[in-house]
Each structure stands twice: as C-alpha cells, then as structure tokens.
Amino acid sequence: MSKPPRTSLASLVHQSELLVTCGPGGVGKTTTAAALALSAAREGRRVIVVTVDPARRLADALGIDGSARSHDPREVAGAVTGGGSLWALMLDAETTFDRMITERSADVAQAQSILSNPVYRSIAGSLAGAQEYMAIERLHQLATGGEFDLVVLDTPPSRHAIDLLDAPDRLVKFFGHPMYRALTMPSRSFARVTNATSAAFVWAVRRLAGPTVVEDTINFFRALSGIEVGLRERAAEVGRILRAPTTTFVLVSSPRAEAVDEAHHLADALAAGGFPLGAVIVNLVHPTPTPLSDVASGNLHALADGALSQQAAFHRELSALACSERTQVAELEAAAGPAVVIEVPMFEGDIHDLAGLAALAGLLAPSEEHPVRA
Numbered sequence: 001m002s003k004p005p006r007t008s009l010a011s012l013v014h015q016s017e018l019l020v021t022c023g024p025g026g027v028g029k030t031t032t033a034a035a036l037a038l039s040a041a042r043e044g045r046r047v048i049v050v051t052v053d054p055a056r057r058l059a060d061a062l063g064i065d066g067s068a069r070s071h072d073p074r075e076v077a078g079a080v081t082g083g084g085s086l087w088a089l090m091l092d093a094e095t096t097f098d099r100m101i102t103e104r105s106a107d108v109a110q111a112q113s114i115l116s117n118p119v120y121r122s123i124a125g126s127l128a129g130a131q132e133y134m135a136i137e138r139l140h141q142l143a144t145g146g147e148f149d150l151v152v153l154d155t156p157p158s159r160h161a162i163d164l165l166d167a168p169d170r171l172v173k174f175f176g177h178p179m180y181r182a183l184t185m186p187s188r189s190f191a192r193v194t195n196a197t198s199a200a201f202v203w204a205v206r207r208l209a210g211p212t213v214v215e216d217t218i219n220f221f222r223a224l225s226g227i228e229v230g231l232r233e234r235a236a237e238v239g240r241i242l243r244a245p246t247t248t249f250v251l252v253s254s255p256r257a258e259a260v261d262e263a264h265h266l267a268d269a270l271a272a273g274g275f276p277l278g279a280v281i282v283n284l285v286h287p288t289p290t291p292l293s294d295v296a297s298g299n300l301h302a303l304a305d306g307a308l309s310q311q312a313a314f315h316r317e318l319s320a321l322a323c324s325e326r327t328q329v330a331e332l333e334a335a336a337g338p339a340v341v342i343e344v345p346m347f348e349g350d351i352h353d354l355a356g357l358a359a360l361a362g363l364l365a366p367s368e369e370h371p372v373r374a
C-alpha cells in the first residue's frame, strides 16, 4: 500500500516499524536517529536505535560508554517514564561476524574450521561490506524478533549508506555467482566440472597468491556452505524489509551546497532502489535576519569603521548566507518528491543529552501531529 503524500514525520514515527536515517557526513543523522527514537519511545513504543558505525556522540547522548561496546542492546536510563522503552545498540563488525558464524554453523567443528581459516580472519573485520552484511544480520534479528515495535537504524555517511542498501542484493548475487558455485562444490565434482574459465582463474590466483591461499579460500567457501543459504535468505528478506511500506527512510542534509548535492544523489538512489523516502530534514539552518529598511541599510553602509559597521557587515553576511540556503532548501524540496521536508535551525550548542534530543524531537515530530495511540 503506498503512503499518502506528505505524511507528517510524527505519523511516520508513530506508524513505522523501521526508520533509517541517511545522508551526507556530519549533518546530524545520528542525532536525528536518536531524537526520533526518543520521540517514539516517549509515546509508548518499544524502540531500539542501532548505529552501524560506533558514533561517539550517539554513545554520549544515550549514555553508552564507547569502550563497553556490547553486542546486546542496552536500555537507555531515564529516557522514558511512561509505557515505552528506549534501547541502544552499536555494531562491531568483527565480533558480530564471529558470533554469526558460531551461531549458524552446523556444529563446533564447522565453526572452528571457519573461524581459524586465515582467509576468514583476514576478511572478517576488513572485507569491504562486512559491516553492512553484519548490519543486515542484526537488522533481520531486530526487525523480525518481535522484541521491538520500532527499529531506528543510523547509517554512516551517504556513500556507505548506499553500500548498506545494496548489500542484501550484492550478497544474494555473490552467492549465486558461478565462481562461488564452482568453488563450493565437493572437490571431486569440482575437479570434474571446473570449466576453462574458473580453471584459468584458479591458475592465475595460484600464481599470484601462492597455492596455500587458493586452498584456504576454497576451504573457506566450502566451510561456509550451509551458512550461506541462511545468509542469502536473510539478505533477501532484509531487502524486502527495507522496501516495505512500514519502513521509512529519513534523509538528513544541511543546507550547504556540497551536502545538498550528495543528498540529491542519495534521494535518486533511494528512488531507483524502491526504498520509501518519508522525510527530508534540512538540519543546521541559519536564521534569516530581519531585513533592514533601505534607509537604515544605506546609512549603515555609510558608517565609518566601528562596532556598528561590523554588525552591519555581519547582518549582510548572514542575509547572504540565509539567501543561499533558501536556494538549497528549494533544491532539496524538489528532490524530496512527496516526502515531507522539515527545516531544523542550528541550535546554540551541540545536541548531546536527552533534553537536547527531546527539543530536537519536538521540532521534527511534534506529538499532536498524529492521533493518540489507544
């Protein structure tokens, strides 16, 4: 079922089961994710906010000590007094990967043979996409586990957010690739049916990397078989969850030209991938100064150097900045399509505590904007 145009963010926070914040670097994705999660929790929902990268500021705002990053969700103390609850989780790619292998292996021997495999050890934490795959595993657990009414997923800056979105599809393709199929066949049939292309490939890798690496790689992929089926199924399911009508993408940007370019690119990528964009947040907007009358402005121009003329110069600068920001906001409105666009002013200081998050939530999703939950 498609959403009616311009549903308020408050309603989306109220109804969605998965909210994903994405956008360029440093524009407030993490802060927004935490604020929206807090808002939903305070209206009685059981909410978890998940960050893919260990974002320090989210950790601070939610009272999670970065050094004690844990695999298990932690309840945020003092966030909610009513019936809802707020939980937070940070992902650590390598331990999540190990845990997934241990949990999914048929037995201890299979787990051991994978975990001790040098190829596995070298890719577990550093493989491009490993974090995204693990985010998928975790997202799948959280979204289907029934423990939470709403999962709020914070993402790294835009380039990686696209990686995250692509990851389920890439993973499915990877496991379906003929080379993967050939490598994971039992050795005898592998020897029999290996075609000229894969034989040439294996020969080339053997020459480049040495025979041990080839054996390790083949062993690694063979050991993975069995696990791969579940991984592929979950990736496909997460691909569907990310596109479900109960999912809302919240694109965060600032009104700066470079950020808006990236946000535009990301909005296009979301549309192309069929991911539902529900809101665009233009964060860190400067106030538009009250325009001066022509006479006042002319008089101030004529002033000699001094405090007042400096203030006049500042006024002109701020007016010019606000004017260019208007152009950028218009650009974002065009990119947003039917999604609601919300402007958030730059606060006086960082948003680093629950009170700050609540103030931000009040601007993003005022509670009177949706029907009260029964």
Ligand SMILES: Nc1ncnc2c1ncn2[C@@H]1O[C@H](COP(=O)(O)OP(=O)(O)OP(=O)(O)O)[C@@H](O)[C@H]1O
Pocket: 024, 025, 026, 027, 028, 029, 030, 031, 032, 055, 057, 058, 155, 156, 157, 283, 284, 344, 345, 346, 347, 348, 349, 350, 351, 352
């Ligand atoms: N409206 C605002 N007014 C003032 N400060 C803000 C506002 N929104 C966010 N901030 C501050 O900006 C900084 C960056 O915010 P945040 O970490 O949420 O950005 P991010 O997009 O998640 O960054 P990254 O791309 O590095 O993950 C933080 O210090 C946060 O407190």
Ligand SMILES: [Mg+2]
Pocket: 029, 030, 031, 055, 154, 155, 156
């Ligand atoms: Mg962040």
